Amino acid sequence: MSDPAGHVVILGAGHAGGTAAALLRQYGHAGPITLVGEEPIPPYQRPPLSKAWLKGEADADSLALKPLEFYAEHHIDFRPSTRATSINRGARSVALSDGSTVSYDALILATGARAIALPIPGAKLDGVMFLRTAADAEVLKATVGPGKTLAVVGGGYIGLEVAASGRALGADVVVLEREDRLLARVACEALSTFFKAYHEQHGVVFELGAEVEAFEGEAGHVTGVKLAGGRIIPCDAAVVGVGAHPNDELARDCGLDVARGVVVDLEARTSDPSIFAIGDVAHRPMPIYGRMFRMESVPNALEGAKQAASAIAGKSAPAGEVPWQWSDQYDLKLQIAGYAFDVDEILVRGDPATAKFAVFHLKGDLVQAVEAINSPPEFMMGKQLILSRRPVSKARLADPTVSMKEVAA
Numbered sequence: 001m002s003d004p005a006g007h008v009v010i011l012g013a014g015h016a017g018g019t020a021a022a023l024l025r026q027y028g029h030a031g032p033i034t035l036v037g038e039e040p041i042p043p044y045q046r047p048p049l050s051k052a053w054l055k056g057e058a059d060a061d062s063l064a065l066k067p068l069e070f071y072a073e074h075h076i077d078f079r080p081s082t083r084a085t086s087i088n089r090g091a092r093s094v095a096l097s098d099g100s101t102v103s104y105d106a107l108i109l110a111t112g113a114r115a116i117a118l119p120i121p122g123a124k125l126d127g128v129m130f131l132r133t134a135a136d137a138e139v140l141k142a143t144v145g146p147g148k149t150l151a152v153v154g155g156g157y158i159g160l161e162v163a164a165s166g167r168a169l170g171a172d173v174v175v176l177e178r179e180d181r182l183l184a185r186v187a188c189e190a191l192s193t194f195f196k197a198y199h200e201q202h203g204v205v206f207e208l209g210a211e212v213e214a215f216e217g218e219a220g221h222v223t224g225v226k227l228a229g230g231r232i233i234p235c236d237a238a239v240v241g242v243g244a245h246p247n248d249e250l251a252r253d254c255g256l257d258v259a260r261g262v263v264v265d266l267e268a269r270t271s272d273p274s275i276f277a278i279g280d281v282a283h284r285p286m287p288i289y290g291r292m293f294r295m296e297s298v299p300n301a302l303e304g305a306k307q308a309a310s311a312i313a314g315k316s317a318p319a320g321e322v323p324w325q326w327s328d329q330y331d332l333k334l335q336i337a338g339y340a341f342d343v344d345e346i347l348v349r350g351d352p353a354t355a356k357f358a359v360f361h362l363k364g365d366l367v368q369a370v371e372a373i374n375s376p377p378e379f380m381m382g383k384q385l386i387l388s389r390r391p392v393s394k395a396r397l398a399d400p401t402v403s404m405k406e407v408a409a
Helices: 015-026 068-073 134-143 157-168 189-201 249-253 298-313 376-388 394-398 404-408
Strands: 008-011 033-036 076-079 084-088 093-096 101-103 106-109 113-115 149-153 172-177 205-208 212-218 221-227 232-234 237-240 244-246 275-277 282-286 291-294 324-329 332-338 345-351 356-363 366-373
Touching: 008 015, 015 033, 015 298, 068 076, 084 249, 106 298, 134 237, 149 157, 149 221, 157 172, 157 189, 157 324, 189 205, 189 324, 189 366, 221 237, 275 298, 282 298, 298 324, 332 376, 345 394, 356 376, 366 376, 376 404, 394 404
Parallel strands: 008 033, 008 106, 033 076, 106 275, 149 172, 149 237, 172 205
Antiparallel strands: 084 093, 093 101, 113 244, 212 221, 221 232, 282 291, 324 332, 332 366, 345 356, 356 366
């Protein structure tokens, strides 16, 4: 669609949906835009929820992508506290939870992903929480503090960020991870070892190889986590961070192609030419790696928003980008570029003992991914090498006395 008067409906008012609405106006789309969001507040940045928000350094206003008045000023019909219940592709209409129906010329699915709940006894006790929304973060912030114990189920990036923020708030923190190392699904062993030691220096306790069987409670509130074998880990609150599932039910129900997310092309277009999918819900092409993949990151949300808005507004498709993401823990800034697909060698540049190093994942002499701790040059140059597919000298890459600019030259 490139009809300048067409009605664009965006389902989901997160980072992807909010950005798409703003970009459509920036790119010259003059037709109506309706932005439908389940939360009562306008689109906001989500990564700080596990960091700045928990520590009281941010709130809804400071994290808003745009002030509330932006939407009215730019003739964007923002509908908070509302969700879509079904899509009628034949009629090009969407039924909403408030009983209304809205018609579209182009539809953008930006419905995101939801936290995976553990199907175990006690999972619905008060104090057993997730961290996906501002409301979740507000409840958690009010629950943890000095004299409290926070149990974190899951040793991935979200779990570790919550652990760091819990310690900053003065709470005791224990992380329960089913695998025998942290970050087992997303990072190499060198990074796992480094983060475990760093968190332990800050007082976090780890239980690895810990299978959670149930949450224990009294008077409807969680009091502990029961592990396989019967041992109880006492706690005042528990955060579950074991992954997320794409909210792709609307797409499935209306017959769009779905495979671990809504299948899209490089324009973010689904199997229906008038429907797009962006952000966490999209199963999208990754040309660098010659595969499809679903990603959960702010840069991915922004790239998808650019792709969909460009296609709808009749602009040229944006240039492809290297996927990247970050994690802040204590005084550590982890920046990750690319994905470690088809890797046959891992190379560490720098000394982990200094808390300033980078891990490069190689396929032959090509950089597939880089994980950089407090090392911006390694991240930036690594990102360029991933995009250019230019071979590197492993000896020079491993030598921190050789600058990354020289490595990449």
